[in-house]
Amino acid sequence: GWAGEGLGASGKNQRVCHAAARLEMGSLWKEFNRLGTEMIVTKAGRWEQEWPGGLPGLGGNPLPSHSLCRRMFPTFQVKLSGLDPSADYVLLMDFIPLDDKRYRYAFHSSSWLAAGRAEPAAPGRVHFHPDSPAKGAQWMRQIVSFDKLKLTNNLLDDNGHIILNSMHRYQPRFHVVFVDPRRDSERFAHQNFKSFSFPETQFMAVTAYQNHRITQLKIASNPFAKGFRDGDPEP
Amino acid sequence: GWAGEGLGASGKNQRVCHAAARLEMGSLWKEFNRLGTEMIVTKAGRWEQEWPGGLPGLGGNPLPSHSLCRRMFPTFQVKLSGLDPSADYVLLMDFIPLDDKRYRYAFHSSSWLAAGRAEPAAPGRVHFHPDSPAKGAQWMRQIVSFDKLKLTNNLLDDNGHIILNSMHRYQPRFHVVFVDPRRDSERFAHQNFKSFSFPETQFMAVTAYQNHRITQLKIASNPFAKGFRDGDPEP
DNA sequence: CCCTTTTCACCTAGGTGGTAAGAT
DNA sequence: ATCTTACCACCTAGGTGAAAAGGG
Numbered sequence: 001g002w003a004g005e006g007l008g009a010s011g012k013n014q015r016v017c018h019a020a021a022r023l024e025m026g027s028l029w030k031e032f033n034r035l036g037t038e039m040i041v042t043k044a045g046r047w048e049q050e051w052p053g054g055l056p057g058l059g060g061n062p063l064p065s066h067s068l069c070r071r072m073f074p075t076f077q078v079k080l081s082g083l084d085p086s087a088d089y090v091l092l093m094d095f096i097p098l099d100d101k102r103y104r105y106a107f108h109s110s111s112w113l114a115a116g117r118a119e120p121a122a123p124g125r126v127h128f129h130p131d132s133p134a135k136g137a138q139w140m141r142q143i144v145s146f147d148k149l150k151l152t153n154n155l156l157d158d159n160g161h162i163i164l165n166s167m168h169r170y171q172p173r174f175h176v177v178f179v180d181p182r183r184d185s186e187r188f189a190h191q192n193f194k195s196f197s198f199p200e201t202q203f204m205a206v207t208a209y210q211n212h213r214i215t216q217l218k219i220a221s222n223p224f225a226k227g228f229r230d231g232d233p234e235p
Numbered sequence: 236g237w238a239g240e241g242l243g244a245s246g247k248n249q250r251v252c253h254a255a256a257r258l259e260m261g262s263l264w265k266e267f268n269r270l271g272t273e274m275i276v277t278k279a280g281r282w283e284q285e286w287p288g289g290l291p292g293l294g295g296n297p298l299p300s301h302s303l304c305r306r307m308f309p310t311f312q313v314k315l316s317g318l319d320p321s322a323d324y325v326l327l328m329d330f331i332p333l334d335d336k337r338y339r340y341a342f343h344s345s346s347w348l349a350a351g352r353a354e355p356a357a358p359g360r361v362h363f364h365p366d367s368p369a370k371g372a373q374w375m376r377q378i379v380s381f382d383k384l385k386l387t388n389n390l391l392d393d394n395g396h397i398i399l400n401s402m403h404r405y406q407p408r409f410h411v412v413f414v415d416p417r418r419d420s421e422r423f424a425h426q427n428f429k430s431f432s433f434p435e436t437q438f439m440a441v442t443a444y445q446n447h448r449i450t451q452l453k454i455a456s457n458p459f460a461k462g463f464r465d466g467d468p469e470p
Numbered sequence: 471c472c473c474t475t476t477t478c479a480c481c482t483a484g485g486t487g488g489t490a491a492g493a494t
Numbered sequence: 495a496t497c498t499t500a501c502c503a504c505c506t507a508g509g510t511g512a513a514a515a516g517g518g
Contacts, residue, residue, distance in 0.1 A: 040486095040487090042498090042499080043498085043499075044499085044500090068500090070485085070486090071485070073485095073486090104496075104497090105496095153498090166497080166498080167497080206497095207497065207498050207499080208487090208497075208498075208499095209487080215487070215488095218486080218487075219486080219487070222485085222486065222487095223485090223486090223505080223506060224484090224485040224486040224487095224504095224505060224506060225485085225486040225487060225504090225505075226486080226504080226505055226506080227486070227487085227503070227504035227505045228486070228487055228488075228504080228505090275510095275511090277474090277475080278474085278475075279475085279476090303476095305509085305510090306509070308509095308510090339472075339473090340472095388474090401473080401474080402473080441473095442473065442474050442475080443473075443474075443475095443511090443512095444511080450511070450512095453510080453511075454510085454511070457509085457510065457511095458481080458482060458509090458510090459480095459481060459482060459508090459509040459510045459511095460480095460481075460509085460510040460511060461480080461481055461482080461510085462479070462480035462481045462510070462511085463480080463481090463510070463511055463512075
């Protein structure tokens with residue numbers, strides 16, 4: 001029989017097997033997905049700002065006022081339920097290649113075309129939600145937002161950002177991990193997490209927007225892009 | 236003898252008895268303290284923004300774009316050492332009245348005068364550092380900054396801010412609390428924390444600055460007040 | 471008179487896509 | 495030709511003390 005921590009029918013720990021995640025802003029994600037979501041990736045963590053050959057008289061590098069790496073928009077946000085309110089959980093995200101292709105955008109037909117095999121995959125990083133670890137009760141209290149997550153195409157990034165290849169497609173994944181207090185918790189690692197993938201959140205990584213309708217939807221829906229909106233304000 | 240968790244000579248748990256905290260920006264604190272540090276307290280959490288009698292046609296209150304409660308300047312920041320890197324700690328602050336007096340500022344003599352007994356003390360709140368709980372290693376890795384801590388004179392504040400009486404003197408206190416994993420940890424609560432008070436951080440709560448030299452030092456040293464600086468820039 | 475509240479211009483800090491130049 | 499980078503104006507968000515208005 002199963003002793004100690006109870007296991008659900010799925011072979012998962014009871015602390016995670018009932019966990020459920022609802023994607024927030026689902027209609028916005030679907031609107032982007034219908035057009036083919038694009039997410040900007042840039043280089044420029046701190047190291048990028050070094051003077052090419054060093055510059056005498058200046059101690060250290062002129063650090064940029066803010067990191068130039070880009071967040072996702074829409075932001076990945078979920079409403080959680082089914083957690084044990086008093087148990088500890090870590091929440092994290094990763095990004096998996098949707099295929100092994102490289103793409104290019106055909107402007108004349110306004111469509112994406114496969115253009116060869118994928119480049120070598122970047123080191124597979126994960127992004128821990130900065131509030132981790134926290135109790136189930138706290139995670140379920142309100143929407144969990146991954147708005148600190150940043151994307152880069154810099155293979156040498158040392159700021160812990162998510163590294164993606166431009167012109168490749170990705171599927172964001174979301175993981176709920178129960179922090180098992182048992183001494184030999186490693187033995188149960190495979191039972192202690194539950195993962196979620198929302199197909200409407202898949203996207204193409206780009207260094208500049210290709211599809212003009214994506215650009216327009218970003219401008220229309222991202223508050224930080226308000227400066228590029230034409231007249232017609234809609235409240 | 237002492238069984239289980241070891242206790243130091245102080246009767247404190249070994250996890251906290253070696254903890255040490257160094258106040259950051261000590262010279263700036265001392266400069267303020269020499270003049271008599273003042274900290275602004277305001278009302279205006281969200282509830283303050285309600286329309287007096289309610290306004291038809293508007294769903295809910297017009298929430299302010301940002302809370303009007305004020306942070307401390309200088310910010311209370313410490314560098315920690317002597318923690319157990321792998322143990323969990325909660326860090327928090329509270330504020331204790333330095334005496335039972337009310338004060339007024341005599342402009343002619345540029346000095347503070349006692350002016351009667353203290354008003355009833357506000358409910359004694361604490362401010363948990365938002366990264367709590369975290370491992371000793373993480374707390375010790377870099378300076379711990381209480382820059383999210385906000386002060387208010389609103390006795391009915393429901394945003395969890397620190398409530399202080401204007402024209403009263405306070406001593407900030409800093410507490411390191413070991414998160415005891417034992418079932419009966421309540422029994423050891425008195426052994427599991429260590430507190431720190433830095434005399435140079437004591438201050439007078441005010442609704443508007445009284446001492447002009449304090450105002451000038453705030454303007455000179457707080458980046459957010461740069462707009463009020465006269466010429467002479469000093470890098 | 472003393473103290474508090476409100477509103478404001480002016481900052482810090484950082485998230486947008488546009489644009490032109492650069493790289494391959 | 496295609497893709498990437500650097501810099502920019504223009505936003506959001508929010509932390510300053512000044513000044514005027516308000517209240518006892």
